[in-house]
Amino acid sequence: MEMENVLEQNNLLRPPKVGEIVKGKIIQKGKSLLLLDIGSFKVGMISGREFLEAKDVLKNFKIGDELFAKIIEVENEEGYVELSVQKANEDLVWRELIEKKEKTEELKVKILGANKGGLLTKISGLPAFLPLSQLSAEHFPDLKESGPADIVKELQKFIGKELKVKIFNLNSKNKTIILSEKI
Numbered sequence: 001m002e003m004e005n006v007l008e009q010n011n012l013l014r015p016p017k018v019g020e021i022v023k024g025k026i027i028q029k030g031k032s033l034l035l036l037d038i039g040s041f042k043v044g045m046i047s048g049r050e051f052l053e054a055k056d057v058l059k060n061f062k063i064g065d066e067l068f069a070k071i072i073e074v075e076n077e078e079g080y081v082e083l084s085v086q087k088a089n090e091d092l093v094w095r096e097l098i099e100k101k102e103k104t105e106e107l108k109v110k111i112l113g114a115n116k117g118g119l120l121t122k123i124s125g126l127p128a129f130l131p132l133s134q135l136s137a138e139h140f141p142d143l144k145e146s147g148p149a150d151i152v153k154e155l156q157k158f159i160g161k162e163l164k165v166k167i168f169n170l171n172s173k174n175k176t177i178i179l180s181e182k183i
Contacts, residue, residue: 016042016081020071021088026063034058036069038081044069045080054085068092093124094172101167108162109179114155119163121179128177134168136181 016022016038024036024044032051036044046069051058061067070091073082100107109128113120118131132140132151141154168180 016040016071016074018071018074021068021091022071022083023066023068024083025066026061029061029063034061035080036067036083038069038083042081044071044083045076045078046083046085050082050084050086054089057085057089090126093126094170097123097126097167097170097177101170104166104183106164106166107179109165110162111158111160114152114159116152119155119158123177126175126177128179130163130165130179130181134178134180134182139163139181 022038022044024038026034027037027043028035032047034046034051036046038044046054046058050072067085068088069083069085070088071081072084072087076082099105107123109121109123109130111119111121111130116132118129118134121128121130132155139158141151163181165179165181166183167177168183169178170176
């Protein structure tokens with residue numbers, strides 16, 4: 001029984017599951033292929049579209065480095081576990097965002113764009129939106145002197161500036177991040 005407990009603790013007996021995030025060590029690297037030792041006597045493969053999507057990230061890794069990947073197929077026709085680095089990164093970012101929202105943690109964001117509804121930015125590479133209604137009184141455009149048509153012009157003044165915000169709402173299903181400067 002002792003050995004079984006050790007194996008279970010090290011996840012050696014548990015088969016990999018689709019959707020699970022695993023940590024693997026790079027054992028082979030090619031121009032459009034990466035093989036990872038993911039334990040459980042399994043080798044994971046990042047290739048094809050999944051490799052192309054993460055190409056810029058993967059080029060910085062070398063044999064022996066460890067990285068996180070999400071299982072997208074338990075066993076492909078070659079016997080490898082199909083993996084996605086991009087999907088793992090998205091999942092990890094969403095987990096981090098949920099934690100930040102729960103802790104009502106303050107974030108600094110750089111404003112990248114504006115539209116009549118508010119300001120556009122990114123958090124960890126994911127698009128985020130700061131609605132006009134969630135701007136602080138200090139940053140809310142003065143609509144008495146300018147009409148609603150001038151809102152975009154007023155909001156464009158924030159492009160390139162950093163604002164302190166908190167996460168107001170998250171929806172992982174449709175990948176929306178709504179921010180608030182008020183809360």
